[in-house]
Amino acid sequence: MELGLIAIGAGLAVGFTAFGTGYAQGRIGAAGAGAIAEKPEITGRIILLVAIPETMVILGFAVAAMIMLLLPGG
Amino acid sequence: MITPMTRVQIVGHKRDLDATLRELQRLACVQLIDAAQVHPGLHRYAAIMEQQEMEILAYLRSRLEALLALLPPLPDEIPEPWPEEDLIPRIQAELDAYASDLEALARERQQLINDADVLPSYAATLSKLMRLTPELTQLREYETVAVLLDRRAVGLMDMLAEEMQAIAGPYTELVWDQVDPDHIGAILVFPREVAPKMNALLGRMQVTPIALPESLQHVPFQDALAHIHQRLEEIPRELETIDAQLHEAARRYRARWLGAARTLSQRLEQLQVRKQLGETRHAFVLVGWIPRDHLETLRQHLEDRLPKALVIEELPPTAEETRDAPVLLQGNRLTRPFHFFIRLLSLPRYGTIDPTALMALFMPLFFGLMLGDIGYGLTLLIIVLLVRRHLPSGSGLRDLMTFLLIGSLWTIAWGFVFGEFFGDLGYHLFGLHPLWRERSEPGALASLLLFTIALGAVHIVLGLVLGIWQAWHLRQQHELWERAGKLVGLIGLFLLVGIIAQQIPRGWMSPALAAVIVGLAMLLYGLGSVGALLAPVELLGVLGNVLSYLRLAAIGLASVYLALVGNLMAGKMGVIWLGVLIAILFHTLNLAMGAFSPSIHALRLHYVEFFTKFYEEGGQSFHPFGASAENNA
Known part of the structure; x- marks a missing residue:
């Protein structure tokens, strides 16, 4: 039971942050694609902007890893 | 550099x-x-005298370019040198001699292409209408107009017949029928002298007659149809003749005119630059x-x-x-391809650090660490070697391929470290063992995470040290304090984390806290008036930057688990060929994702985490006088 809850907790940590990242990247990516069509020279800057929200899911992954590794029974 | x-x-x-x-x-x-x-x-x-010459040169260049566009390009053509003496009269004479003939040839070719496009649709329409009243088409004293309408306009026909009789009495005929499921065709026959009135009537009723080509407008439908079929047979032969003539002209003139266009561009540039x-x-x-x-x-x-x-x-x-x-930017064979990634963002400002060499070291290393598989590395290496040789030197795609080439070598190296060959296939096939740890092994997760964080810490600290050196060199006092504060604070935070994780003795607590406080104070000074608000956020931001390198482990794990799932599913198929097929599908998908995703993430780690510590963008690219005229040719 406890192991199951730990697994669910880890899953939620990655899942919700991945959802947030995906939502943000979707919106930034759509705007970025339009901007690149107008000014191709800003491609690098758009990659940078699209990449920024990924920190959320990486931190979610870090939390999930901590849950699994540090909690007793994990 | x-x-x-x-x-x-x-x-x-x-x-x-x-x-x-x-x-x-x-x-x-x-x-x-x-x-x-x-x-x-x-x-x-004051380039007043040159203004008129510039206008003539620009006009001649655009005419020459238009003429060149008419001639098909030839493989490996090299512009012939064109002397600068008497440039304008010589090019003018060349254009006068050849332009009108070539333009006429190009117009004729375009007309043939247009005919080949539209005549089949005329033929189809006329064939449909011919079924209505073939005998009427022979009435040469009468005007015959054909219309094709949407089938929903059927109610219009009676009205049209009445109006036609009102204009020309009994000497008119309207025949119509459904010619296909969507259209009704109609043929209107009336005496020639009432043609203007009939046209006005059709205009009022918003019925557009089928507009045949001018040469066929007063020809009976049957003759027109025969003529169209004959033309459709002739057009390919005529096109072939014209293409051969244009090709011959290209062979004789293109290299010469390319040279002339280049000389024109060079002269124009010489005149334009005088304003400076x-x-x-x-x-x-x-x-x-x-x-x-x-x-x-x-x-x-x-x-x-x-x-x-x-x-x-x-x-x-x-x-x-x-x-x-x-x-x-300067570089050697190894670093030059990475200028592509620098230009993708923005050039560094003059006098600041060019990170290309560091990027050439770390970017493929990160890429390889994420993909980390001997099989994938070898496959990618072969694909890249095959594709790269066909790409022109200096193109962005070739630079990308060079990055993937170095990245695939790192992938193979990390593959040995993790003992992966298409996932665990290497172990099953020839007992491959890792030099360090298998990433799929549950106990390896903590080590892998720690390793990537350590790698991130090295990269970030390197960025901060470079930033401090640059700020010192450029006498940027605030940036110097800010970056030094981040570095000292980060060291303090590392110590604190080590103490909490019981990896460092508790006696280090005071130095750790002192480092964090001193770091915050330096940051506060460096950031100025908003420092009190931003200093803690900035320090945590740097810690976040280090944690961001966890993606090296996360993406690597996703890749290795996908490979394992592929192998597992292939093993459960029971039939060998199906298992092999499934394995190929999974590994192809994984490799495609593996070539793309790690590239983007390696790039992002540089742009967002590493560059923000020292990189000053906004440099203007060096454009020497003479380079653009060369390129124009």
Whole structure:
């Protein structure tokens, strides 16, 4: 039971942050694609902007890893 | 690295201006700047006399380019040299001699292509209408008009018949029928003398007659149809003849005219650039940026070609002027392809650090760490080697391929470290064991995470150290305090985490706390008035940057688990060929994702995490006078 809850907790940590990242990247990516069509020279800057929200899911992954590794029974 | 630049000033008599500009253009190593800005008292060169010549040259160039566009390009064509003497009359004579014939040929070709496109649709329509009343088409004293309408307009036909009778009495005929599921076709026959009234009627009723080509407008439908079929047979042969003529013209003239267009562009550039010169009554003054190690070559070259005509001197820029110097990135075979990734963002400002060499080291290393599989590395290496040889040198795609080439070598190396060959296939096939740990092994997760964080810490600390060195070098006091504060604070945070994780003795607590507080204080000073608010956020941001390198482990794990799932599913198929097929599908998908995703993430780690510690963008690319005319050709 406890192991199951730990697994669910880890899953939620990655899942919700991945959802947030995906939502943000979707919106930034759509705007970025339009901007690149107008000014191709800003491609690098758009990659940078699209990449920024990924920190959320990486931190979610870090939390999930901590849950699994540090909690007793994990 | 960024090529060291200096400024050069060339002063000479105006009679030598043409020759000087020609030589500078040939050397293509000086980027001219506004001489009047460098010497505020100096008059800007008044290019009044040249204005008319520039207009004629631009006109001739556009005509020549239009003519070149008519001729098919040939493989490996090299522009023939075209002399500068009597440039305008010679090119004008060339255009007068050949342009009208070639343009007529191109027009004829276009007409044939148009006919080949539209005639089949006329033929289809006429065939449908022919079924209605073939005998009427023979009435040569009468005008015959065909219309094709949407089938929903069927109610219009009775009205049209009544109106036609009102105009021409009984001497009219309207025949119509459904010619296909969506259309009704109608043929209107009426005496020629009422044609204007009939056309007006059709206009009022918004019925558009089928507009046949002009040559077929007064021809009976049957003859028109026969003519169309005959033309459709003739067109390919005629097109072939014209194409052969154009190809022959291209073979004879293209290289010559390309050379002429290049000479025109060069002359035009020589004239355009004069606006940036300064002048006195008899002399011209030219100032420009030049790579420092090219200065002596330039001096030697000009003295050889124009002995004792020019005064060439270095005009060392002030620190403030150096900020505006153009940027030319230097590199060797290994680092040059990574200029592509630098340009994708923005060039570094002159006088700051060019991170290309570090990028060439870390980016493929990160890529390999994420993919980390001997099988994937070898496959990628073979694909890249096959594709890369077909790409032109200097193209962005080739640079990308070079990155993937180095990345695939790192992938193989990390594959040995993790003992992966298409996931665990290496272990099952030939007992492959890791040099360090298997990533799929549950106990390896903690080690892997710690390793990537350590790698991130090294990268970030390196970025901060570079940032501190640069700020010191450029005397940027605030940036110096800010970056030093981040570094000291980060070291304090590392110590704290180590103490909490019981990896460092508790006795280190005081130095750790002191480092965090000192770091915050330095940050606070560096950030100025908003420092109190931003300093803690900035420090946590740097910690976040380090944690961001966890993606190296996360993406690697996703890749290895996908490979394992592929192997597992393939093993459970029971039938060998199906298992192999499933395995190929999974591994192809994984490799495609593996080539793309790690590239983006390795790039992001540089742009977002590493560059923000020292990189100052906003450099202007070095565009020497003479380079663009060369490119135009």
